Amino acid sequence: MALKRWRTVVAEAAHADRVLVLALLAGVALGCVLLWSHASERIRAFETAMAGSVRARSAALDMQMRVAIGHLEALRQRAEFFYAEFPAPDDVPNSNLLTAFLASNPKGIQQQGYSLDRLPPPYLVDQIGNVVALPLDAIGQDPKLSRPDPAGWRQEVAMAVQLLPLMAVTQKVLPEARGLVYASLSGMMVVHPWVESRQADLLPQVGSLPAFVNAAPTANPQGTSVWTLSGPSGDLPDSAVLALPLTLQGRYAGALAVDMPIVGLREVLGAVTRVDSLLLLVDEQGSVITGSGRRPDQPLPRDVSHLFKEGQLVDGTLSHGIFDNHVVIVPLKHAPWRVVYIAPAGASLLPILTDMLISVAGFLAALLVVVFVARRLMLRALAVRDKAAMAEREARDAAERALTDLRAAHDELDFLNREKTRFFSLISHDLRGPFNSMLGMTQELSDHAPKMKPEEVADFARSVHEMARKVFELLENLLQWSRVQMSGTPFAPTVFPMREVVGDAIRDVASAAQGKEITILDAAGDRWVLADRTMILAVLRNLLMNAVKFSHQGGVVHVTSRALGDRLEVAVTDKGVGMEPAQLALALRGGPKASRPGTQGETGTGLGLTLVRDLVLRHGGELKLESMPGRGTIASFTVPLSHDPAETRRLLSRAAD
Numbered sequence: 001m002a003l004k005r006w007r008t009v010v011a012e013a014a015h016a017d018r019v020l021v022l023a024l025l026a027g028v029a030l031g032c033v034l035l036w037s038h039a040s041e042r043i044r045a046f047e048t049a050m051a052g053s054v055r056a057r058s059a060a061l062d063m064q065m066r067v068a069i070g071h072l073e074a075l076r077q078r079a080e081f082f083y084a085e086f087p088a089p090d091d092v093p094n095s096n097l098l099t100a101f102l103a104s105n106p107k108g109i110q111q112q113g114y115s116l117d118r119l120p121p122p123y124l125v126d127q128i129g130n131v132v133a134l135p136l137d138a139i140g141q142d143p144k145l146s147r148p149d150p151a152g153w154r155q156e157v158a159m160a161v162q163l164l165p166l167m168a169v170t171q172k173v174l175p176e177a178r179g180l181v182y183a184s185l186s187g188m189m190v191v192h193p194w195v196e197s198r199q200a201d202l203l204p205q206v207g208s209l210p211a212f213v214n215a216a217p218t219a220n221p222q223g224t225s226v227w228t229l230s231g232p233s234g235d236l237p238d239s240a241v242l243a244l245p246l247t248l249q250g251r252y253a254g255a256l257a258v259d260m261p262i263v264g265l266r267e268v269l270g271a272v273t274r275v276d277s278l279l280l281l282v283d284e285q286g287s288v289i290t291g292s293g294r295r296p297d298q299p300l301p302r303d304v305s306h307l308f309k310e311g312q313l314v315d316g317t318l319s320h321g322i323f324d325n326h327v328v329i330v331p332l333k334h335a336p337w338r339v340v341y342i343a344p345a346g347a348s349l350l351p352i353l354t355d356m357l358i359s360v361a362g363f364l365a366a367l368l369v370v371v372f373v374a375r376r377l378m379l380r381a382l383a384v385r386d387k388a389a390m391a392e393r394e395a396r397d398a399a400e401r402a403l404t405d406l407r408a409a410h411d412e413l414d415f416l417n418r419e420k421t422r423f424f425s426l427i428s429h430d431l432r433g434p435f436n437s438m439l440g441m442t443q444e445l446s447d448h449a450p451k452m453k454p455e456e457v458a459d460f461a462r463s464v465h466e467m468a469r470k471v472f473e474l475l476e477n478l479l480q481w482s483r484v485q486m487s488g489t490p491f492a493p494t495v496f497p498m499r500e501v502v503g504d505a506i507r508d509v510a511s512a513a514q515g516k517e518i519t520i521l522d523a524a525g526d527r528w529v530l531a532d533r534t535m536i537l538a539v540l541r542n543l544l545m546n547a548v549k550f551s552h553q554g555g556v557v558h559v560t561s562r563a564l565g566d567r568l569e570v571a572v573t574d575k576g577v578g579m580e581p582a583q584l585a586l587a588l589r590g591g592p593k594a595s596r597p598g599t600q601g602e603t604g605t606g607l608g609l610t611l612v613r614d615l616v617l618r619h620g621g622e623l624k625l626e627s628m629p630g631r632g633t634i635a636s637f638t639v640p641l642s643h644d645p646a647e648t649r650r651l652l653s654r655a656a657d
Contacts, residue, residue, distance in 0.1 A: 050341065051328045054279070058330040058339040061268050061281075065242070065334040068177070069225050071170040072244040072256050075182075078166055079256075082159045083248050089151035096120040097161035101131055102154065110136040114157075114188075115197035128164050129180070129192030131157070132203050139187045145206070147186045156253070160190045167192035176264035178239070182246070183212045184254035211243035215255035220245060227335050229289060231262070236300065237289055238262050266290045269339065278342045280304060289337065304340060438467050491618055493532050495642045498524050498568065501533060502559050505540035509548055516600065517554045520544065524561045528642035529568050535615045536639060540572070542608040543635045547574035549598035550633065563641060567621070571636035579627040588613075588625055612637070 086092045100120040105112045114133040119125060139145045147153055160182065167180045171192055182190035183206050197203070206212065211228040213219060220226055225244050231237035243257040265281065271292045272279045278300070280291035286305030293300065326343040441464050449457060502524040513520055529536075540559075547557045551574045558573040577599060579587060587609055612635075613623045621638040 047326055047328075050326070050343070054328045054339060054341045055330050057268075057270050057279070058332060061265065061339065062332045062334055064176070064265075064268055065332065068174055068242050068258050068260065069244070069334055071173060072225065072242065072258060075163055075166055075170065075180075075256050076244055076246055079159055079163060079246055079248065079253075082162050083155075086155065086158070087249070089155040092155050092158045095158070095161060097123070097131075097164065098154075098158050101157055101161065108136075108150070113138075113197065116161075117197050119194075125194040127168060128194060129167055129190060130194045130197065131160050131164070131188065131190050132197045133157075133189075134187035134203060134206070138204070142187070144208070145185055145187045153186065156184065156186055156188070156248075159248075160184070160188060163190055164192065170258075174258065176260065176268075178259040178261050181257045181259070182254060183209055183257065185252070186254075211241040211257045212255050215243040215245040215257075217245070217252050223247065225334075227337075229283070236262070236302075240265065240289075262290045266292060272341075276344045278340075280340045280342070282338050282340050284336050304342070435471065438464050438471075491532055491535075493530050493619075493640075495528055495530050496533055497526060497528050498536075498561060498570065498639075499526055501537050502540060502570075504537055505544055506559070508537075508541050509544045512545065513548050513557070516548060516551065518548050518551050518557060519555075520548075520557045520559065522559050524559050524570060527561060527563065527568055529639045530642050531619050531639045535618065539612050539615050539637060540570070542612050543572040543637075546608060546635065547572050547576070547633070549602045550574060550576035550578075550596075552576060552599055564638065566641055566643070567638045568641045569636050569638050571634055573632065573634045575632040578629045578631050578633055579625075580629055584625055584627050588623075 092098075097116065097120065100118060101114055101116050104114050104117070113135045114131070116130045116132075119128065134145070136147060139147050148156065163182055167190070170180060171177060180192045184190075187206060189203050189206055210230060211226065214226045214228050217223070223245050225242060228241045228243060229237040230239045230241065238261065240260045240262060241257050242260065243255045245255050246253050269279060269281060269290070269292070276293075278291060278293050280300065281289045282304055283289060285303075287303050288300055291300050328341040330339045332338065441460050445452075445457065445460055452460075499522070502522055506520050506522060509520070544557065544559075551557060555575055559570070560573065561568055561570045563569075583596070609623075616623045616637045616639075619639050621640075624636045625633065626636075627633040
């Protein structure tokens with residue numbers, strides 16, 4: 001009986017063991033499934049992130065190519081515009097560069113070429129390129145080249161020297177470019193940076209340059225931009241040349257090209273961080289142009305088309321599981337190339353599994369921490385409740401403070417509205433007074449002019465003119481201020497010399513200055529600014545009128561300027577009555593209360609400085625007032641400087657012609 005019972009217990013234990021083993025196996029299987037699912041999600045996330053990174057690098061490379069194409073388009077448009085501006089050879093103007101080029105072979109000797117080896121002043125070799133032309137005998141030996149008649153040759157040379165400054169600008173914008181070239185069917189070449197004619201190795205090959213040939217209508221009938229790769233035979237290319245055909249007056253004249261070193265493209269493409277991964281730039285056939293690997297000594301493949309089905313490059317993301325290569329292919333919009341990223345099989349598996357183990361260990365550690373801190377959290381529950389009550393009280397106090405601030409803001413807004421109403425009432429009063437006086441005087445003239453002496457009539461006329469002038473100045477400031485406040489004044493900045501505007505403003509206030517025998521000294525200098533000329537004239541006129549108004553009889557007013565970085569500070573200085581600190585703060589704030597009578601009782605409305613401040617703010621500048629009682633006032637403001645006034649003068653003079 002006992003033996004039977006023992007056998008029953010053993011059987012039940014064995015059954016329990018089997019159930020436990022099955023449960024453990026089921027748990028292990030479920031854990032593996034969960035881990036596999038999590039690993040698959042992480043791998044997909046890794047692939048998505050990597051694809052985004054490759055697209056971002058491709059976009060950066062594509063942007064560089066787009067910029068290069070854009071500048072070549074600008075050069076081509078400049079050449080076409082030259083021929084549109086001067087369609088007849090006789091219309092072409094002379095220039096220092098054109099004269100120096102033609103003077104290199106003044107007699108047109110057929111065995112002698114042309115060049116700008118000797119640049120005329122003020123050009124320097126590190127600022128501008130060179131124009132080099134083959135001798136006429138060499139032109140006749142190349143069937144692809146032909147030179148026009150002397151008049152047409154002079155016209156094409158004039159166009160070529162016009163490209164030199166623009167090439168210099170393009171070189172600054174594309175610092176990674178090795179050089180820019182214009183190769184012409186006439187056997188002429190424009191190169192930047194400057195190189196001496198005897199060192200221009202490409203000149204004898206001007207008719208057979210690969211980029212020149214690929215851009216010709218026979219190979220490029222649509223006239224689009226063409227990329228040409230070059231380098232040592234049997235090795236990866238070391239240079240990419242972007243060429244753009246140039247058609248002038250309906251004929252193919254040559255090609256504009258920019259030489260981009262492959263090393264610069266590789267730097268823009270960037271490096272890889274994953275072990276054994278490759279980031280490549282390939283052409284349409286899958287041949288590798290350049291790229292980078294994780295190890296510096298890792299050789300790059302010459303061709304990657306074998307990695308894809310039927311040797312075709314399929315744009316997008318290609319991945320066939322954890323144990324297959326992960327590939328991302330992104331085509332470029334502005335070049336017939338693709339960016340290819342290749343991660344070897346299993347490259348993402350180890351870091352993902354490591355990350356998962358760390359996550360599991362962190363979860364267990366967090367669980368233990370939760371168990372140990374549960375009791376402390378429960379003990380702190382009451383403290384949290386007390387803190388919540390305190391926070392509620394603080395929130396209530398904050399709401400009350402916010403309500404108080406809102407009321408204060410409402411009161412301030414109401415005050416400002418009352419001040420504005422009072423401000424316009426004062427303006428209306430200042431307008432009505434002079435008009436009533438003028439109406440009375442004109443009525444007096446109308447009734448008694450025949451009986452009045454000429455001196456009395458002249459005196460009446462001067463008084464009427466002075467009142468009309470004051471009313472006009474008031475109306476002009478009022479209209480300009482109201483337009484600025486309603487954004488109705490068009491903001492049209494142009495480049496102009498500050499000296500001209502200062503001179504115009506001085507002439508506008510000359511009559512008021514002469515009445516008080518005040519001398520206005522102009523020391524503003526010959527700097528050029530980028531601003532709205534009408535607005536700056538209004539600013540200077542108001543500041544000068546204030547300086548004259550508060551200057552003593554026979555005083556002096558100075559207008560000076562100085563450069564502060566990329567801005568110009570213009571200052572109007574007087575030695576008049578000056579202001580107390582309270583008056584200075586009131587003047588900066590503006591409004592009717594800011595108006596004070598001048599040294600001879602001149603009146604105002606306080607609108608001038610308000611207008612000046614708003615106009616200066618439209619230019620992103622700042623208005624400053626510095627004053628001491630009895631020692632005068634300095635009123636200064638800032639406007640943007642023009643960075644290239646010499647080039648601006650040249651363009652303005654051409655536009656005027």
